[in-house]
Amino acid sequence: MSPKAKQSTQMGKQRPKPMLRINTKNNRKRNPETSVSKSKMSFQNILRTLNTVKRTPARPYQEFIELISKTPKTATSKPLNTTTISLLSKLKPNSINLILSDPKFKCSKCLLFFNFLLxxxxxxSFKIDLHAHLTLICRLLKARKFTDAEEIFKCISVDENFRYPFSVIASAAEICCLEPRVKAKLFNLMIKVYSDSESFNQVLETLDFMKSNGIQIDERTCTVHLLALNRRDEVQxxxxxxYRxxxxxTKVSVYSLTVVVDGLCRSGEIKRSRELVEEMVSVGTKPNIITFNTIVDACAKRWNFPELDLILLVMEKEGVAFDIKTYQFLIDGFTSSGKVEEAERLVGEMHDKxxxxxxxxxxxIINGYCRLGSMESAHSLFRxxxxxxxxxxxxxxxxxxxxxxKVGALGLAMEYLNEMQKKGIELDNVIxxxxxxxxxxxxxxxxxxxxxxxMVKKAFNADLSGCKETVNGLSKLNQAEEANEDAGPN
Incomplete structure (x- = not known):
């Protein structure tokens, strides 16, 4: 035996039995049986997945998809075919709700389908319920289709034939509308619809519900409601x-404040309007020039000068300057009440600014001076x-x-008449x-x-009273015959 063979035999006797190792660094060889076994397992997993996909249940309203897709876009007078009638008779409330909430259907298609059902x-076999209406309304609001949403909500809230109490609608909305942002839009829409229909108690119910349930209140929607109350003179x-x-x-805007101030002023509650402005200033809502002008105008028209002085002090304190309208309201009030000099002072102030x-x-102001007979002041202001x-x-x-x-200065009156004609200013019957x-x-x-x-030359209709005065004047000067010939019969 060769030395190499002997060494090999000795090593074979000393080597232990080999351990089965798979995918190790020291042993890269794969066991053929293990590889086959793993391949079979992978294939079985694939088959199992495919079988699972095949067994996915069809949508419960699968048979109505064709009906939905063929819903006409416009109203038609054609009678429904038997297939469509049969499908409609098979509809269930749950199917309608699932269809309307399915994002795979466009919002516009859902609206067409809903109107088709109505x-x-x-x-x-059943009446389309509140849940179906609210489900579609929420989808429309999410898609910013506010007009369509409003029309559908009117059907369930203010329509006499299909009206639900607010409490029922609110409870259903909690189930049908889960997104906080969309829910806020829904309840603010309720405020608008109730307000437009003058269902003012329902507006308060809605506001209280929103406050209690942490639903965001849209201040602009509330401003619209305040305007509606003003139109109805519902000041209180x-x-x-x-205050609610x-x-x-809710952070109340100066616009909402001004709407309330306007209502109070129009009802004569000027003091209350001024107090409200001062109250809102103390909580950080600063009134603007429109708010102040509303009160100034009311004071001037009613000649309530004590309140006028107080509101002008508030304006000064808040650093709100007069605008042209402020001056106009003040001038109007001062002249109509006889405080003409004060009105002229304001005109000078405007000119200086x-x-x-x-x-x-x-x-x-000129007319005010003339009423008082202060013709020199009137003439001076004219210049x-x-x-x-x-x-x-x-x-x-x-x-x-x-x-x-009126003061008998006919010569000066005629001078102004001549000046008018030179300037090309048209004369009229009154003058x-x-x-x-x-x-x-x-x-x-x-x-x-x-x-x-x-007057006759200018084709003015002759004033009979004027003719009579002329005749009377001529008669006093013994010219009655000439007057009767030219003035004509009375």
């Missing part, structure tokens, strides 16, 4: 609703208008002519009749007659 309700209800909003923790003063404001390049219109001249006629009346009262019958002739 139109053909007589072929269905508006104020109560406003505050209690709910570079604010444009319109003709209407000047006319108010300031020209200096400040403010247009003087027919109303400006009417106020001055009327004022001068001419005022002058005729004034001239006749002063015994200036010739001048009155000339104006009467001017």
């Amino acid at each position: 139109k053909n309700q007589s072929f269905i 209800k508006g104020l109560d609703f406003f 909003l505050l209690e709910s923790g 570079g604010l444009k003063v319109n003709t209407y404001s000047y006319n108010l 300031k208008m020209a200096e400040r390049s403010t247009f003087q219109n027919a109303d400006t001249y009417w106020a001055l002519i009327n004022g001068f006629c 001419l009749n005022i002058l005729i009346d004034g001239l006749c009262n002063k015994g200036m019958a010739d001048e009155a007659f000339q104006l009467q002739a001017l």
Whole structure:
């Protein structure tokens, strides 16, 4: 035996029996039987998976898919075929809810299908329930189709033939609408629909439910409700609703505040409106110029100057400056109440601030001076208008002519008439009749007659009262015959 053979025999006797090792570093060889076994297991797993897929149950409304896909997009007068009628009769409430909530169907298709079912309700063995309505409404809201959602909600909330109490709707909504964001949209939609239909108690129910259940309240929707209450002159209800909003923790906007202030002012509760503004300032809601102007206008129209002084102090404290409308409201109030000099002071203030003063404001003050007989002040302001390049219109001249006629200054009145004609400002019946009346009262019958002739020339309808005044004036001067010939029969 060779030395190598002997060494091999000795090593064979010393080596222990080999252990079965698979996929180790020291032994890369695979056991053929193990590989076959693993291959069989993998194949069986694949078969098992395929069998599982095959056994996935079909959708419970599988047979209605064709009906859904063939739903007409527009209303049709064609009668339904027997197949469609048969399918409709097989529908179940649960099937409808599953169809409407299935994301595989587009929202628009679900809406068409739903309307189709409502139109053909007589072929269905049950009445389409509240859950179906709410399921579709939530899908529409999620897709931002607010108008469609609103129309469907009206059917279940305010329609007399299909109305559910709020408590029933709210309970069903908790089941049908699980997404907090969509649920908030749904309940805010409820506020809008109830408000539009003047179901104000239901609005309060909805708001209280939202507050108790932590549903986000949309302040803009609530503002719309406040406007609806104002239109109905429900001032106290508006104020109560406003305070409920505050209690709910909703951040109330200055716009909502202004709506409530407007309602209070229109009902004459000016003091209460001012107190509300001061209250809201203390909690961090700062009123704007529109809020203040609402109160200023109310004070000026009612000549409530004590309250006016108080609200102007609040404006000053809050650093809100007058705008043109503020001045306009103040000028209107001061002139109508006889505080004409105060009104003119405001016009000067506007001019100094570079604010444009319109003709209407000047006319108010000039007319105010004329009513008081302060013709020098009226004439002075008229000249300031020209200096400040403010247009003087027919109303400006009417106020001055009327004022001068009343105090008997017919010469100045005629000067303004001539100035009007030079500027090309159209004369009218009112101005001419005022002058005729004034001239006749002063015994200036010739001048009155000339104006009467001017009226005829301009094709104005002759005022009989003016004709009579002319005749009376001419009669006093022994010119009755001439007056009767030209004035015509009375």
